[in-house]
Amino acid sequence: MINELKIFLEKFNIKNILLAVSGGVDSMVMLDCFYKLSKEIDINIEIANFNHKTRDGQSDKDSIFVKNKAKEMGLIYHYAEGDMDKYAIDNKISSEEAGRLLRHKFFNQVLNSKKDSYYLALAHNLDDQVETILMRIIRGTGIDGLEAMDVYEYPLIRPLLNVTKQEILAYARDNSIEYVQDLSNFENIYLRNKIRNQLIPLLKEEYNPNIYDSILSLSDLAKSQNQTLNRYLNILKNKIVVSKNELIAELNINELKNISDYEKIEIIRSEINDLSSNYNFTKNHYNEILKIIDSNSSSIKKINGLAFYKSFKNLVIRIDQANELENEISIEILDHHQLIVNSYIIDLENITDDYKSINLKIRKRKNGDRIEINSKEKKLKDFLIDKKVDSYERDFLPIIEVDNEIIQVGDIYKKQNAYMKIKVRRANE
Template sequence: MIESAVKTIKEYNMIDKGDSIVVGVSGGPDSICLINLLSEFKEKYNLRLYVVHVNHMLRGIDADNDASFVEGVCRGMGIPFFLFKEDVKKYALEKGLSEEAAGREVRYKAFHEIFEKVNADKIAVAHNKNDVAETILLNILRGAGTAGLIGIKPVNGNIIRPLIRTTRDEILDYLKSKNIKFVVDATNKEDVYRRNRIRLKLIPFIEENFGIDIVENLYRTSQIILDDEDYLNEECEKIFKKISIFNEESVMLDIDEIKKLHDSLKKRLIRMAYKAIRGDTNELTYKHVEDALKLIDKQTSSKIDLPFEIEVIKSYNNLIFRKRTFIVPNQIEVKLKIPGITDAGCLGTYKAEIIDREAVEGFNLGKYHKLFDMDMLDGDITLRYRRSGDYIAPLNMKGTKTLKEYFIDEKVPKEMRDKIPLLAIDNCIVWIVGYRMSDKYKVRDGTKKVLSIQYIKDG
């Protein structure tokens, strides 16, 4: 078993020398095997280990005893121990989740909290080969795409799974050979949860009646699909970056570009946009993805709700994914430093320079770099979001427009208008960042001093 784990760790580059690792330990055989295994590697890799135990408050005194057991194991190994208690049943009701999904969310929140607290490098969890098979079968019963047939990835960001190629029987043999104690969660023997029914009834039935090692076969399938998924996701990531505008609060996808794609890529883009906001695709179903794609053919302002307070809106030629609780701090106002670097927080960072007219070689510097006639600027330039009364004389256009009129004419999605940074002198807009600058302040033949302003970083 140790050889299998060592091979897995090396193949997936799971551990580097000097790593700090947060280890999720429930007290069951899998996690006790994991912490003992990592403890054996501690000196060789110069590891710093931290154990997190989460009491789900579902089993009363038994759960408290499990926590005490894990704490005692850590004390004996000289490993720091962190205990979390969370009423998972209550959490599930509040969030509208199953108890299983709520438990998973609570656990990973605890892992990441300690990860940040101790400045760790990795989070190690004890999923094994049987867990992969069970997860694949569970996903098939739910109606899974190819991503669901991967089951559980060996490495997912900073989360590592050293036991992913090890079977449950091999784990038990390892613990028995070393006389290592562990606790048994009695609820694992109850067929209340669907996963338990798969473990206790479906897998034994398949093995007994079809004479195959279903765990090994499903694991092998998962590895084949994992390679394909990695490639397809890499290609989809390139498309996503090309046709989207995104930040932590929202993602905007170009509908015309989506229409050009194969249905498989369309669905991946929807999941990718959701993940960019949520952080994962847990609870996002096939129907959610289909409903989001149906918005493409609906009228502007049509919308649907997705799990975890995320909504999708069709606005002109865009699909916008955003958190429903998003509020723009529209009272923020920051004076632009001329010359200098201005960090305007959520409005972004800007570099301003004064240069001679003769040094200007071209005027088309892109969406995020503009040149202005310094002598025409008749007041302090401030960075802010839009306000009532704002107007602009758009470059190379006659007359002025209210900012609202400009946004409507240019089909800027209504949901994005409050989030676009502006450079303004009072209510006169100097530059709509990423869009158009004012004709009033453009560089002319008689211009002597030129103000260069460059948007250099998102807020």
């Protein structure tokens, strides 16, 4: 195993490695191999450990175990923790996905702090590979979901990806490797555990003892087909994707209507993955998104931490953000008051003490809101449509209300008033 690892590092000229170590047998075997190699060849290794705060404190003990092992080996140890289950609830995603997102955010922070180029080594093995593909099939996936993980995917490396769990356990036994046993791996709570403990043994015993070979062969075929498909989809995307950044993607609805549902889903799946992850999206989820394209409604569908809706002529996919205006903000007028709300900077300066008793609130819009334009009342909803304000962003505009009268809407509407000086601007301007 060590010799294969040495060849791998030399092939990609890898010198600096951050090892993701949980304390389980896979990561401890990986650590042992890299540690022994560091005595033979010129490589730098460090340890990163993320504590998911699970299993009634057992994860704390696992982190202490890894920390002590790092000290024993004389290796730099990076540590962070986060409540996986709470993050899952807050972001409406599965616990598995929450854990993955939290630890990779930490790993990336460590990598970005390095002056030299570092690789992140993950201890995925061949069994993990098969489990992942089966899990995607069960949840519902496109051809891209059948692709296996890659051994090399800068800055990620998976040096044990072609090694079976049985081989890893044998190495640990033969080399007296200490590791912690996560007993929750044997509890059939999570889908992956059910696949590992129930489905795969059944498939091997009753249907195909070489099921791993069959699944990996399917995965290789899917990878070849995806390369051809992606070239075609990129041509389509150039016509369909209107704009995108790290928070939002806008797709031309008229162009989407000219292609098949399969093509629509593949393009949407790709854009979802660029923003967040399509890990937890099922066929039913994609069907719900397709309904938005043909709907006349501008209602917003929220799935797995993303928001989907129609805005004018575009289908919008964006990261769903917390709204600081869910509860209205009451302001006590001072000589000067500054707030930052939903990336808006609001400066309030009173003119005279006579107005310090006014009832001033900052809130999000609500049904029935009206504003005054040219001495006439107009529905706020109609005004925002005229201004082409995105339907999702309308709820993030701070509405400034004085004595139940709207005197300002974000930075797009301001009524003359004798109450105070008000300046609203976007924080990035």
